[in-house]
Amino acid sequence: MSNIRLASARYIYMHDDVEEACKKVDTHHIVFKRRNFWVFLVYIFVFLLSMKTLDFCLGIDRTAVLWSMLFGARLVYSFYQTRVVKESVVIIPAFGVQLETHFWSGGVVRNFIPVDKILKPVLNEHLTPFTCHWSLALVIHGKEELVLAFKELHLPVKMLAPIWKALCVATGRGESTDRVSSEVQ
Amino acid sequence: MAVEKGHRILMVSDFFYPNFGGVENHIYYLSQCLLKLGHKVVVMTHAYGNRSGVRYMTNGLKVYYVPWRPFLMQNTLPTFYGTLPVMRTILIRERISLVHGHQAFSTLCHEALMHSRTMGYKVVFTDHSLYGFADVGSIHMNKVLQFTLADVSQAICVSHTSKENTVLRSGLPPEKVFVIPNAVDTAMFKPAPERPSSNEIVIVVISRLVYRKGADLLVEVIPEVSRLYPNVRFIVGGDGPKRVRLEEMREKHSLQDRVEMLGAVPHARVRSILISGHIFLNSSLTEAFCIAILEAASCGLLTVSTRVGGVPEVLPDDMIVLAEPDPGDMVQAISKAISLLPTIDPQLMHNRMKKLYSWHDVARRTEIVYDRALRCSNQNLLDRLSRYLSCGALAGKIFCLVMIVDFLLWCLLQLWKPAGDIEEVPEYIPFHQDGEILQSFNADQNSA
Numbered sequence: 131m132s133n134i135r136l137a138s139a140r141y142i143y144m145h146d147d148v149e150e151a152c153k154k155v156d157t158h159h160i161v162f163k164r165r166n167f168w169v170f171l172v173y174i175f176v177f178l179l180s181m182k183t184l185d186f187c188l189g190i191d192r193t194a195v196l197w198s199m200l201f202g203a204r205l206v207y208s209f210y211q212t213r214v215v216k217e218s219v220v221i222i223p224a225f226g227v228q229l230e231t232h233f234w235s236g237g238v239v240r241n242f243i244p245v246d247k248i249l250k251p252v253l254n255e256h257l258t259p260f261t262c263h264w265s266l267a268l269v270i271h272g273k274e275e276l277v278l279a280f281k282e283l284h285l286p287v288k289m290l291a292p293i294w295k296a297l298c299v300a301t302g303r304g305e306s307t308d309r310v311s312s313e314v315q
Numbered sequence: 316m317a318v319e320k321g322h323r324i325l326m327v328s329d330f331f332y333p334n335f336g337g338v339e340n341h342i343y344y345l346s347q348c349l350l351k352l353g354h355k356v357v358v359m360t361h362a363y364g365n366r367s368g369v370r371y372m373t374n375g376l377k378v379y380y381v382p383w384r385p386f387l388m389q390n391t392l393p394t395f396y397g398t399l400p401v402m403r404t405i406l407i408r409e410r411i412s413l414v415h416g417h418q419a420f421s422t423l424c425h426e427a428l429m430h431s432r433t434m435g436y437k438v439v440f441t442d443h444s445l446y447g448f449a450d451v452g453s454i455h456m457n458k459v460l461q462f463t464l465a466d467v468s469q470a471i472c473v474s475h476t477s478k479e480n481t482v483l484r485s486g487l488p489p490e491k492v493f494v495i496p497n498a499v500d501t502a503m504f505k506p507a508p509e510r511p512s513s514n515e516i517v518i519v520v521i522s523r524l525v526y527r528k529g530a531d532l533l534v535e536v537i538p539e540v541s542r543l544y545p546n547v548r549f550i551v552g553g554d555g556p557k558r559v560r561l562e563e564m565r566e567k568h569s570l571q572d573r574v575e576m577l578g579a580v581p582h583a584r585v586r587s588i589l590i591s592g593h594i595f596l597n598s599s600l601t602e603a604f605c606i607a608i609l610e611a612a613s614c615g616l617l618t619v620s621t622r623v624g625g626v627p628e629v630l631p632d633d634m635i636v637l638a639e640p641d642p643g644d645m646v647q648a649i650s651k652a653i654s655l656l657p658t659i660d661p662q663l664m665h666n667r668m669k670k671l672y673s674w675h676d677v678a679r680r681t682e683i684v685y686d687r688a689l690r691c692s693n694q695n696l697l698d699r700l701s702r703y704l705s706c707g708a709l710a711g712k713i714f715c716l717v718m719i720v721d722f723l724l725w726c727l728l729q730l731w732k733p734a735g736d737i738e739e740v741p742e743y744i745p746f747h748q749d750g751e752i753l754q755s756f757n758a759d760q761n762s763a
Contacts, residue, residue: 256368257382258401261404264738
């Protein structure tokens, strides 16, 4: 059963513990809070912009209004179709870790990493040209680059810490990082 | 915890490791000593190749290699406002109390100081170079420096000559400028256990082979010294556009067996080259403070140098022979140095250098400057704008406009991403277990 553990201004962290065939499947969800007000604002902005463009091109009439509404709706839909609403880390002990990205359109992208390929889960400070935030990544055997657990969402460390701790335990890195995780918690 | 009692300093410059040089060394050693004094030190620089992101150095020195690519002479492209978001994030997440910018050439330093003042942080600036007043480049740089230093809390120069130069260029009140010389890591630059053979005299030159470092002087000095002293041999370390001229000189005077050209020398190899010589030759045409001289003296070499900039302030008279930047005078100075060689005791020289120049002393003196900077009163935007207006009839207005836009952008960032949304980072305590540096989160993070 899902139970809300933590919530911030933009994200909700949920944790599932499911017993499946004598195996404990540990699922950590990060849900992006939908902001309907912003959706409405974006739609209004696109609608007005397309109205103005069509007015400039065709001259204002009913057809132009209809076209602009359709065009605006299509733009908003395509924008939200690629919008991430939820990202999950599914830990299957002794098997591996599955990273999931859920989109607004209903599409899901899954990436399974076998446990023997995971060298170490790391809490990393991710620096971009304009900002710096925490990220949870996996060091994978034979891969030069880190695999990010949450590509799209920039989460607070208080949400990443329990997931990192669970990954440490699942990948057999619990002992060397136990002291750290207790301090993180 | 000791860290909380000290200052939280952000060092900003385009010049840092893996690059090697005077500024890079200064920032690194100063940071290490400040960490030992109980302060928190963070360094911000641009990315070097694939060295990007957050890295940790000795004693947990945290370095932000911001993924901005350098575009000219290791400098990032001047964007004025491009660095504001990342700068603000770093200042908040590291709970910085003071920003220390290094080197007037660094665009990242100028931008960081500008943004820091906009956000109300106290700033300190260290100038490591001397500039002219006549050429176009210097005029432009001096105007930029005037803009940056118009609102700086305190400034540091590496020599009295450098202070004079900075005060003249920037119009900064002299009482705001402190002189703190560079130092040398004497543990790294020790003399050879045995003195090199006195059958032949080895003169060592280690510098970038560029006009400013007096490579053209070397072209005229080396053949003359070689003619006068058949037992003198030269070792030239370094690379640059003037290397071709030195190679030509070597061919022309058939000095292949007496002038050894090493090319670019990694910093780790400098000591091994220095200890193979008797005299260190510095032919710089301009120098605020020459660290190379300190390194050579620490290795027990007698120094011959041009009397330029802050060089006469660096070493006591019995450890250096000064000459005008003229080939004839340089040859005379080398002759004098050769005659003085029997009186030189490398170990004694090294011990004296140990007492004279210490990074711990530099850190303690810098700490005093930080204390003074933090005691400076906070001024509102209007008070600060009046300072910028006094920078010139046209320039003053441009500077004011730049600062107003910066302030508005900062206000916009405050609305878009409030300071409360930026997480403060945990303190890192070096704790070795399985070769890892482990994290210890603050009480506020624990309660969260």
